[in-house]
Amino acid sequence: MRIDLDQDRCVASGQCVLAAPDAFDQREEDGIAVLLVEEPPAGAEEDVRQAATVCPALAIRLAE
Structure with missing residues (x-):
């Protein structure tokens, strides 16, 4: 799994x-x-x- 975090979307x-x-x-x-x-x-x-699921800004994307 690879994690991608979009800091521009983060709240x-x-x-x-x-x-x-x-x-x-x-x-x-x-x-x-x-x-x-x-x-x-x-x-x-x-x-x-779980972190990706609860992110209110949908700033976390996962690639399996």
Whole structure:
């Protein structure tokens, strides 16, 4: 799985960080999500899928 994060669409809700903290973080200055890894660590795939599902801005896309 490959993760694509569109920071221009991000609304800084932080839902991705709560769902998949191994893959996402937020910038301190504005809360915009940042991608920590392009491929989720072993065992974190379901968390990343959940992050994509709960993102209110649909800023996370996954390629299997």
